[in-house]
Amino acid sequence: MNSTVEFLGINFKNPVIAASGTFGYGKEYDEYFDISILGGISTKGLTLHEKIGNLGRRIYETPSGLMNSIGLQNPGINRFIEDELPFLLKKDIVILANLGGDSIEEYVLGAKKLDETDIPIIELNISCPNVKEGGMAFGIDEKVAYEVVKEVRMATKKKLVVKLSPNAKDISKMAQACVKAGADALSLVNTFNALAIDINKRKPIFNNITAGLSGPCIKPIALRIVYEVKKAVDVPIIGIGGIMDYEDAIEFIMAGATLIQVGSANFRDIYASKKIVEGIEEFMKKEKISNLKEITGIIGGK
Amino acid sequence: MKEGNIECNVIDNREIANNIYKITLRGHVLGNPGQFYMVRAWNGLDPFLSRPLSISDIQDKQISFVYELRGKGTKELASIKTEELVQLTGPLGNGFTVNENLKSAVVSGGIGIAPMIYLLKKYHKNMDMYAGFRAEPYLIDECLAHSNNLYIASEEGLGWHKGLVTELINVDDYDVIYACGPEPMLKAIAKMAQNKTMLYVSMENYMACGIGSCLGCTIQTRDGMKRVCKDGPVFDAKEVYFYE
Ligand SMILES: Cc1cc2nc3c(=O)[nH]c(=O)nc-3n(C[C@H](O)[C@H](O)[C@H](O)COP(=O)(O)OP(=O)(O)OC[C@H]3O[C@@H](n4cnc5c(N)ncnc54)[C@H](O)[C@@H]3O)c2cc1C
Ligand SMILES: Cc1cc2nc3c(=O)[nH]c(=O)nc-3n(C[C@H](O)[C@H](O)[C@H](O)COP(=O)(O)O)c2cc1C
Ligand code: FES
Numbered sequence: 203m204n205s206t207v208e209f210l211g212i213n214f215k216n217p218v219i220a221a222s223g224t225f226g227y228g229k230e231y232d233e234y235f236d237i238s239i240l241g242g243i244s245t246k247g248l249t250l251h252e253k254i255g256n257l258g259r260r261i262y263e264t265p266s267g268l269m270n271s272i273g274l275q276n277p278g279i280n281r282f283i284e285d286e287l288p289f290l291l292k293k294d295i296v297i298l299a300n301l302g303g304d305s306i307e308e309y310v311l312g313a314k315k316l317d318e319t320d321i322p323i324i325e326l327n328i329s330c331p332n333v334k335e336g337g338m339a340f341g342i343d344e345k346v347a348y349e350v351v352k353e354v355r356m357a358t359k360k361k362l363v364v365k366l367s368p369n370a371k372d373i374s375k376m377a378q379a380c381v382k383a384g385a386d387a388l389s390l391v392n393t394f395n396a397l398a399i400d401i402n403k404r405k406p407i408f409n410n411i412t413a414g415l416s417g418p419c420i421k422p423i424a425l426r427i428v429y430e431v432k433k434a435v436d437v438p439i440i441g442i443g444g445i446m447d448y449e450d451a452i453e454f455i456m457a458g459a460t461l462i463q464v465g466s467a468n469f470r471d472i473y474a475s476k477k478i479v480e481g482i483e484e485f486m487k488k489e490k491i492s493n494l495k496e497i498t499g500i501i502g503g504k
Numbered sequence: 505m506k507e508g509n510i511e512c513n514v515i516d517n518r519e520i521a522n523n524i525y526k527i528t529l530r531g532h533v534l535g536n537p538g539q540f541y542m543v544r545a546w547n548g549l550d551p552f553l554s555r556p557l558s559i560s561d562i563q564d565k566q567i568s569f570v571y572e573l574r575g576k577g578t579k580e581l582a583s584i585k586t587e588e589l590v591q592l593t594g595p596l597g598n599g600f601t602v603n604e605n606l607k608s609a610v611v612s613g614g615i616g617i618a619p620m621i622y623l624l625k626k627y628h629k630n631m632d633m634y635a636g637f638r639a640e641p642y643l644i645d646e647c648l649a650h651s652n653n654l655y656i657a658s659e660e661g662l663g664w665h666k667g668l669v670t671e672l673i674n675v676d677d678y679d680v681i682y683a684c685g686p687e688p689m690l691k692a693i694a695k696m697a698q699n700k701t702m703l704y705v706s707m708e709n710y711m712a713c714g715i716g717s718c719l720g721c722t723i724q725t726r727d728g729m730k731r732v733c734k735d736g737p738v739f740d741a742k743e744v745y746f747y748e
Contacts, residue, residue, distance in 0.1 A: 226716065226717035236505070261720035
């Protein structure tokens, strides 16, 4: 028995990836455990140029979850490559470069820069609800999504995973459009667009008014989306949304996810991702599963 | 490799003033003045996040936090009884850097006094303490035990200087000031210090991870966006932009 997973010809030592935006570039968690025990890490969203992110409040807790409005704060791809990537490349972990952008040109130029690195996978974020002009606009309408994925596909030889928004008009059609445009795989979901109001100030909590909801409160919906999209397309899927423990992770795998990402759970417990790796391995032993393929998508539907 | 999670038993948890609690825990705790822990006293998913609390004292494998009852999290913490468990992650943040040869003052507003007790204690009797309160003062004995001179203000008077703590201090008397409290107070002292007196302020913000990964707690500084949890919570006041 081992929990290795082959994904687009790349070997993951287990199906657990730290989700974008919740794990920085790995350094901070590596002070507490060797992050090489994880299958992969998706970087904080990168953009062509540096972004200082959103002003005002960025975090708001909700029952069993949180809303965030970080606004893709990042040093820009060049400085990421210089300052952050060397550390990650020394680790035995698959790197997914999470790429954001405000325009198709920006995405394309960003992808070209990443194409020159040793990173094997680009995770194209067309679903960030927290940047004004772009991001999510690409993730709502499948025609716009098709255009951006097609252009990025032509700009890079890297494996291309497109990260979808649960706010898409029709998530299955969106998935099909991205695959048609050249996506090798899909990751879903990003945060749900949501609203919170300060009743004393009679104003929204966030400067951007809406913000992205994540955590265990979104898990059942995220799971349903993974299941539906798995039926709609023939590419592998990375399941994300409210995964807190190995049981949640196994649910996503049984719904059709080849790999999973752990996001907000890292805030609740710095060792959450590590514990999920260990839990999955114990579960495989107990259930006599020799390869996760045996249970991937086992609930059927296709 | 650091051990991030510490499980602690409650030794004592009581209200020491109106809405102000002190909890003392037993565990393998470390930390310097100005550093904090992410604290969780519940297992359920609501509240979802741990709460940042400053170290108010550490002695013989015991740690104390002093906290104000504000919302869900602190209410849960206040209901925890002796021998029950509390989860800590930390110590986190940079803490105060102190030069004992300089003439120093400590200024606190409200619950901002919590970390300052540990600061005073570590630099025994070398610092003057200025503490401001909205109403009834608290932790006065601790201040008396560990400070050179103690000055107290309460907005309600109650036998102390009636008004704000900033009215009590002459900043020119000091080489360096360490301050923790509400932002308007920090802003007022920063204005008084005017780059002449060195001023270090402990900042607050909403936090998710507490270790520097989520960028949820960043503030704008003259040196770019900085994370309160990792680059702070203590900043040179010259760096910080204060808002109303
Ligand atoms: C580094 C650091 C050290 C701290 N040390 C202490 C301490 O020693 N003692 C202490 O009592 N408190 C301290 N705090 C503040 C403490 O973390 C909050 O009061 C606590 O999280 C409130 O949790 P709650 O669930 O009770 O309230 P919530 O339900 O989360 O909020 C209740 C009210 O408090 C306000 N609030 C909550 N958190 C913050 C925050 N971080 N900044 C500004 N307003 C906030 C909310 O807007 C709301 O009005 C510290 C904060 C930081 C960042
Ligand atoms: C603070 C925060 C920052 C995030 N930043 C990004 C980002 O930069 N790019 C991205 O694709 N997703 C980002 N996400 C979304 C997560 O990667 C993940 O898709 C989402 O949180 C759902 O998973 P979870 O419920 O396990 O957190 C962020 C989420 C949080 C909470
Ligand atoms: S709380 Fe996450 S970076 Fe500070």
